Amino acid sequence: DVKVTQSSRYLVKRTGEKVFLECVQDMDHENMFWYRQDPGLGLRLIYFSYDVKMKEKGDIPEGYSVSREKKERFSLILESASTNQTSMYLCASSFLNARRGGYTFGSGTRLTVV
Amino acid sequence: DQQVKQNSPSLSVQEGRISILNCDYTNSMFDYFLWYKKYPAEGPTFLISISSIKDKNEDGRFTVFLNKSAKHLSLHIVPSQPGDSAVYFCAASVAGGTSYGKLTFGQGTILTVHP
Numbered sequence: 001d002v003k004v005t006q007s008s009r010y011l012v013k014r015t016g017e018k019v020f021l022e023c024v025q026d027m028d029h030e031n032m033f034w035y036r037q038d039p040g041l042g043l044r045l046i047y048f049s050y051d052v053k054m055k056e057k058g059d060i061p062e063g064y065s066v067s068r069e070k071k072e073r074f075s076l077i078l079e080s081a082s083t084n085q086t087s088m089y090l091c092a093s094s095f096l097n098a099r100r101g102g103y104t105f106g107s108g109t110r111l112t113v114v
Numbered sequence: 115d116q117q118v119k120q121n122s123p124s125l126s127v128q129e130g131r132i133s134i135l136n137c138d139y140t141n142s143m144f145d146y147f148l149w150y151k152k153y154p155a156e157g158p159t160f161l162i163s164i165s166s167i168k169d170k171n172e173d174g175r176f177t178v179f180l181n182k183s184a185k186h187l188s189l190h191i192v193p194s195q196p197g198d199s200a201v202y203f204c205a206a207s208v209a210g211g212t213s214y215g216k217l218t219f220g221q222g223t224i225l226t227v228h229p
Binding site: 035 | 150217218220221
C-alpha cells in the first residue's frame with residue numbers, strides 16, 4: 001500500500017521554537033508539497049519540490065523553509081514558530097505530471113503554537 | 115487572489131438524494147481538474163478528475179461536469195450516502211512548463227448527508 005507518512009499527528013510547540021515537520025513517501029514520486037489547511041481558506045501551498053535539493057515557493061512561504069536531501073523525504077521547517085502558524089499541515093507527493101493519479105496526501109500534522 | 119473558489123462552505127442533503135458541489139475558477143490556463151475528499155484527522159484522498167478536453171467524467175456514483183466557457187465545474191453524487199459526509203476540495207492544474215504538476219485548491223465544502 002503506497003504511503004505518505006508524516007512523522008507526528010499532533011505537536012504542541014512554544015512561540016519562538018524551531019519546529020521540524022517530516023514527511024516520507026515510498027512511491028518514488030518526483031514532486032513533494034507542503035500545504036496548510038485552515039477553516040475557510042482551504043489548502044494553501046507553502047513550498048514544493050520537484051527534485052532532490054530543488055525547492056520552489058508556494059503561495060504562503062513566509063516564516064517557513066524546506067529541505068529535500070533525499071527523493072523520499074521532504075522537511076518543513078518553522079524557523080521561529082508563531083501563534084499564527086497554528087494549523088493543520090499536510091504533506092503530499094505526486095509524479096512530475098499530476099495527471100498520473102493526482103496527489104497522495106499524508107494524514108496531516110496538527111500543530112499548536114502556544 | 116483565489117483562483118479556485120468553492121462559494122458554498124457547507125451543504126446538507128438527505129440520504130438517497132443528489133449532492134451537487136460547485137467550483138469556479140478564474141485562470142483560463144487551468145486544463146485539468148480534480149476533486150478530493152477529506153475526512154477529519156485524515157489527509158485528502160483523490161476522488162475523480164477531468165481533463166479540459168472533456169465535459170463529463172463518471173465513476174460509479176460520482177460524476178464531474180466541466181463548463182469551460184463558464185469556468186465552472188461541479189461534482190454530482192447520486193445517490194448520497196452518510197459515508198459521503200466529508201470536506202470536498204476541488205483543485206486545478208496547468209499543463210507543462212514550470213507548473214510541475216502543482217495543484218491549486220479551493221476552500222472546500224463540508225457535505226453532510228443525513229440518514
